[in-house]
Amino acid sequence: MSEAEGQQPPAEQQLPTYMIEGARSSRSRCKTCRRKIDKGALRLGILIEGPYGVGYMWHHLNCAARRQFDRVREAYREEAWLNAKEPPSKLPSLEALEVMQQKAEEKRRNKKDIPYVEIDPSGRAKCKHCGEPMEKGSVRAVLGRGVYFGNQVRVAPITVHPRCVAAELEKDDCETEVEGLIDAMRANSGEFDPALFAAAVADIGELPEGEPQPAAAGETIDIKPDI
Numbered sequence: 746m747s748e749a750e751g752q753q754p755p756a757e758q759q760l761p762t763y764m765i766e767g768a769r770s771s772r773s774r775c776k777t778c779r780r781k782i783d784k785g786a787l788r789l790g791i792l793i794e795g796p797y798g799v800g801y802m803w804h805h806l807n808c809a810a811r812r813q814f815d816r817v818r819e820a821y822r823e824e825a826w827l828n829a830k831e832p833p834s835k836l837p838s839l840e841a842l843e844v845m846q847q848k849a850e851e852k853r854r855n856k857k858d859i860p861y862v863e864i865d866p867s868g869r870a871k872c873k874h875c876g877e878p879m880e881k882g883s884v885r886a887v888l889g890r891g892v893y894f895g896n897q898v899r900v901a902p903i904t905v906h907p908r909c910v911a912a913e914l915e916k917d918d919c920e921t922e923v924e925g926l927i928d929a930m931r932a933n934s935g936e937f938d939p940a941l942f943a944a945a946v947a948d949i950g951e952l953p954e955g956e957p958q959p960a961a962a963g964e965t966i967d968i969k970p971d972i
């Protein structure tokens with residue numbers, strides 16, 4: 746079966762602006778999350794006119810709902826699933842997709858830049874460094890850890906005890922810079938009680954040395970030999 750993607754339709758054929766269907770192959774990639782769209786997964790095609798003609802840009806239906814809900818609403822209004830060769834047998838309701846969009850937006854609004862400190866809200870999480878529980882109401886630090894997907898790396902937030910920060914920073918997969926750490930934490934932590942912040946900094950204690958920086962003119966740097 747042929748794919749609409751990248752294929753120039755005959756001039757007389759008018760393609761609809763939207764298409765909602767189960768992916769007919771697993772060759773398309775979601776333009777929102779950049780991941781592969783599995784065969785059969787619901788996808789939204791948005792017709793675009795490029796320099797080489799018209800074609801569909803595909804998105805996971807859920808990804809489109811999270812990021813460009815207006816287009817999804819339009820596609821539903823036009824019943825874009827009727828444009829599919831084989832209309833999908835099951836579709837989420839527009840209301841369910843809207844809830845998804847609202848949650849995604851809330852998450853984006855609440856998202857803080859890493860690193861930061863926060864108060865442990867539940868007492869249920871464990872320190873991702875030492876594995877010991879964290880106490881409800883205590884201060885915890887959020888650092889970035891590199892997570893690999895094939896050859897891509899994403900930075901995932903991990904929560905650790907302040908006393909575990911220094912050791913975590915020395916790990917190879919830690920994506921948080923030692924350089925300027927405390928300033929970055931202060932800037933990213935929002936309205937955080939200064940006394941609690943100072944206590945957390947004291948718990949963090951001495952930080953490992955960052956990568957040696959190139960010396961400015963007239964300065965010398967000490968590089969400790971590896972022991």
Ligand SMILES: [Zn+2]
Pocket residue numbers: 775776777778779780804805808
């Ligand atoms: Zn996606």
Ligand SMILES: [Zn+2]
Pocket residue numbers: 872873874875876877905906908909
């Ligand atoms: Zn710990």
